[in-house]
Amino acid sequence: MxxxxxxxxxxxxxxxxxxxxxxxxxxxxxxxxxxxxxxxxxxxxxxxxxxxxxxxxxxxxxxxxxxxxxxxxxxxxxxxxxxxxxxxxxxxxxxxxxxxxxxxxxxxxxxxxxxxxxxxxxxxxxxxxxxxxxxxxxxxxxxxxxxxxxxxxxxxxxxxxxxxxxxxxxxxxxxxxxxxxxxxxxxxxxxxxxxxxxxxxxxxxxxADPGPDPDIEMLVTDTPPPWSGGGAKYAIPAVLEEVRKHRTTLIFHNTRAQAEIFFHNLWLANDEGLPIGIHHGSLDRGQRERVEAAMVAGELRAIVCTGSLDLGIDWGDVDLVIQVGAPKNVKRLVQRIGRANHRYNAPSKALLVPANRFEVVECVAALQAVKERDLDGDPRGPGPRDVLCQHILIAACSGPFDADMLFAEMNSAGAYAGLTRAQFDACLDFCATGGYALRAYDQWRRIVQRPDGLWQLRDPRSAQRIRQNIGTIQDTDTLKVRWRGRGGAPLGEVEEGFAATLTKGDTFLIGGQIVRYEGLREMIVEVSRDAAQKPKIATFMGTKFATSTQLSHRIVKMCQQEDWPELPDHTADWLRLQREVSRLPQPGRLLIESFPHDGREQLVVYGFAGRNAQQTLGLLLTKRMEEEGLAPMGFVATDYATLIWGLDAVTDPRPLFDIARLEAGLDGWLAGNAVMKRTFRASAFIAGLLERQVGGQRKTGKQATMSSDVLYDTLLKYDPEHLLMQITREEAMRGLVDFDRIREMAARVGDRIDLLRLTRVTPLAAPLFLEPGRVPIRGTADERLLEEEVTRLLDASGLATVDAPARPVWRVPW
Structure with a gap:
């Protein structure tokens, strides 16, 4: 010892x-x-x-x-x-x-x-x-x-x-x-x-000894949660009551926009004037530091926050954590719970607040997983090659290097243990030439091989530019927000895309305050105070989490219970009614419902694959429906289901779920899509093909987008197998469209697909009709509706029919 x-x-x-x-x-x-x-x-x-x-x-x-x-x-x-x-x-x-x-x-x-x-x-x-x-x-x-x-x-x-x-x-x-x-x-x-x-x-x-189980349960409210939405406004009175009973409460949210909305509503209901703060990554650093200092000093009764307070900082005397909205991930929930009673062998105390009716089920599933110490996580796969390219440039900045030694060094890093020499050499060639389509341009020839076989920077002066762009964090392009007037105090940041939608007089929330947009000056969003109007909501950058695979499986397993004593009556009654009029999802099977509603045929696919994957499934299934001669008109997706509406009822769903044809459809859709261009831009910055910082000046989002879009279109046309194009496809499939979750679903289900033809909307499908973010489809449905209208008009006028218009190209405005 x-x-x-x-x-x-x-x-x-x-x-x-x-x-x-x-x-x-x-x-x-x-x-x-x-x-x-x-x-x-x-x-x-x-x-x-x-x-x-x-x-x-x-x-x-x-x-x-x-x-x-x-x-x-x-x-x-x-x-x-x-x-x-x-x-x-x-x-x-x-x-x-x-x-x-x-x-x-x-x-x-x-x-x-x-x-x-x-x-x-x-x-x-x-x-x-x-x-x-x-x-x-x-x-x-x-x-x-x-x-x-x-x-x-x-x-x-x-x-x-x-x-x-x-x-x-x-x-x-x-x-x-x-x-x-x-x-x-x-x-x-x-x-x-x-x-x-x-x-x-x-x-x-x-x-180590994990210590006592956390004291964690779902918050009981007098008002049941709504059928859809993510704000949890209904729970404000109950949350305030919990804040009153505790010394310091952290109120976690999954997105910055939701945190802003909740803080605003909480403050409006805070008649006692309890000291409450807000903390997230888009707020000005000075404001965040003031909130942190007040927390440590014990001056705040509650802090509305996001993942910015997830990790292991001891923020003072926190004795309660409230998670608003389903946690989506058990591991993240455990991390957040640990912020309360930050002492060894002292149980953490936490409450979950579901934002809507379905999240009640997800919250109960998460509670059970926490009690069983069953954390979730998906394997990440091999190390990404854009990071590898950046590391080669970093090595060149430090001095001449031997390629064999650098390859061996990289092979010793866990995620790159399976890296082949061919993959390494492709990254090395990319750093030396920019790749086949770009090798004629000096700006992408960053390293050269010396006569002695060592590699070094072609121009030693480029080391400074490479160092300025080191990093893998790719923030959404943002603009600073300040009070109007020169020297106005900073408030934080909003996304460029959101700022572009504003006209003078528009209002939005930032830092819990309603501000009025006055104009854009030198890339600064200038605002003034305005508490008289209902605000717009700033679309802050940040991840919208998808429910984990493990948590999704737990939810489906819960649906097989005879009854649900652990659920509130309103939610248990909802599931019982679903079982009576239709069916509940089953493990190893795919439930699909079909029914007419509002003059359209509705198709609901209960894939439980997470929001990104369900959204991608909507895109691919509507394309497959077009190919099968059906006429989809649009879709909407949540973490657990995709709703598609159109003119024709689906009678046999199996051809739609051919995984090879779904993937082929995805390849075609991705090639010219904005999702792909956004992914390319991020990887191009990491790999060093593009520079975000030049001479100490940061490019605007518009400048960066123009440069990357031109490069993407060039490579797509002349060198589609370019290293960066390969990386882009890998990243898009893994992250933004989450196709692996669709593959997992297809492998788990096989041909066990249950299509139920019903006469009306089912209880489980009802919330989908209230979900925002509907995606319209332009295709055969438009053509047929136009044909029907032309025929009706011609019949009414007594004229002969005319040829049908040409069939438009299928596309989604995403």
Whole structure:
């Protein structure tokens, strides 16, 4: 058993503390090449990750960097710095701790490179930038440990892929480097361990006592939730009552727009003037910091927020978490629940507030999953190649490199362990020439091979431009919002597309305030105060989560129960009625309902594949219906179903669900679609084909879109198999259209498709008719309706019939 240095042991003794078993285990296994610690929120996992470092440095630390800490959030790095200062200062340890993020001054960054602290706290983007400098070997000389906090949050995105490639670079510089991952919520520890370890080395997994089950239930309200919608306005009185009963309440939402709406309605109902704040990523940094400071000081009774407060920052005396809207993902729910009672072996307290009737079922399914500690998560697949291209350019910035050694280095990063040499060489060629269709243009010839076989930057001056564009976060193009007048205080950001819809006098919500649009000046949205009108809602950037595969399966399984004592009466009665007049969905089968309504034939496909996949299914099925001679007119999708309306009833759905024909239809639809162009733009920026920052100036969204659209159209015409086109298709299929969920559904169902022909709308289908976001289809239905109208007019006039008009091309305005 490894003993703590006397100074640290005295610090523990003075506080009356003893190490938790998992903290002791981390200290004992300090020399393991890779360690993954899974410990509950409040369990001291961050201290556990740093104990070996503090023990090593306690006596006479050598100069230079000993430990690198990587966090997904700048604010978390700053919070950890404050927390680390406590044992260091109180134990009198001679240890320098500094953070380095986008908020660090240029002077401090320069000093850190020349004289690194013992412990450096940073983010994946800042670490990638550090590895791009020529002096990286000197800066990281002697580095012994890397601690990655909230590793589950990084493992699910390209930021994690970027981080693991940077770690591979550090491991090449420091062969004895040890890796530590920390997380409270991991659905597949073995997968995270494989990602963390240097391939093919193993990674040890330590799981702490998970502690007591959370105290979590659904909020009971006097008013039942509506049939559709996401605002949960009906629950405002009940939420306010809970706020009154607790010290500090975090009220989580899945989107920024929903948070703005809820905060506005909550404030209108807040007759007592309780101090309530709002926090999300589109608000001005100064406003977010004021809210954070007030939280830590205990000055706020409630904070309406989004994922910006998900992760492991200790935000003061939070004793209740409320999740408004179905959580969509059990792992995310557990993470948010952990913000309440942030202490080891103290149960977290949380309430779920379904926004509509169907979300009641989803919330109950999520509650059951949490109690069973059954987290969800889908495998991510191989590392994306646009991140790989960026890493090659980063390596070139740091100096000449050997391609064989770089390939071996990349193969050691978990997500890239299966990378073939041909795939690597294609990325290398892309960085050297821009690809076949672009090789004639010097601007895309960024690296060259020297006579000695090493690769280097073609123009050393390009290193600065490459560094300015390092990163994988692709924010939606936004414009700053400020109060009118020069020097007006900033409020936050709105999307360019939303700003383009505004005319003078329009009002919208931002930061919980109703503001009046006055005009656009120098790419700044200028506003004034206006509380007299009903506001529009700003369409803030942010992810609209889809219900996870596991949670969807739980919901379908719930539908097989004889009765539902765990559900409120209004929802249980709704499901019973569905069973009486139609059928409830069954595992391993696909339920489809067909019925007439409002003069049209309706088709409802209960795929339970998530919103993106159900939307894609609507696109593909309407195209297949056209091919089969049917006449669809439009569709709308939710997480659990797709509703299609048209002129003809579907009598045999099986031909519509031929997976090969669905995928072929998707390929044709994607080729010239705005979804594909948007995906291409993001990958082109990451891979370095396009630059967002030029000479310190950021391109506007319009400039970036024009450049990427021209490139996309050129490659589509002349080089459709270009590397970036391949990457774009992979990204679109995996993310925006979620075709893997459709494949999973097709494999699970096979030919077990149940079509029920009914006479009227069913209970389960009814909410779909209230769902926004309807997508019209222009095709044979328009033609037939026009023919019928022309025939009617001609018959009424006594004239002969004329030839039918030409059939229009099928397309969707999405």
């Amino acid at each position: 490894t003993a703590l240095p006397a100074s640290l042991q005295s610090w523990f003794d003075a506080r009356g503390w003893q190490m938790h078993p998992h903290q002791r285990a981390m200290l004992d296994r300090a020399r393991a090449p890779a360690l993954l610690l899974i410990a509950p929120t409040g369990g001291g996992k961050t201290l556990a990750g740093f104990l070996p470092t503090l023990a090593d440095l306690a006596e006479a630390p050598e100069p230079g960097m000993h430990t690198l800490y990587v966090s997904p959030l700048k604010a978390l790095a700053a919070d950890i710095k404050r927390n680390l200062r406590t044992p260091i200062d109180e134990a009198g340890l001679p240890i320098r701790v500094e953070d380095r993020t986008g908020d660090t001054s240029a002077h401090a960054k320069k000093r850190q490179r020349a004289d690194p602290p013992h412990i450096l706290l940073t983010t994946p983007e800042s670490l990638a930038l550090l590895t791009s400098y020529e002096d990286a070997p000197r800066m990281f000389a002697g580095l012994k440990r890397v601690v990655i906090d909230e590793i589950h949050a990084l493992a699910e995105s390209k930021r994690g892929d970027q981080l693991m490639l940077a770690l591979a670079r550090l491991q090449a510089l420091c062969p004895d480097l040890r890796r530590v991952g920390l997380s409270a919520t991991v659905d597949d520890p073995d997968a995270i361990a494989r990602l963390l370890a240097r391939h093919p080395d193993p990674c040890e997994i330590l799981e």
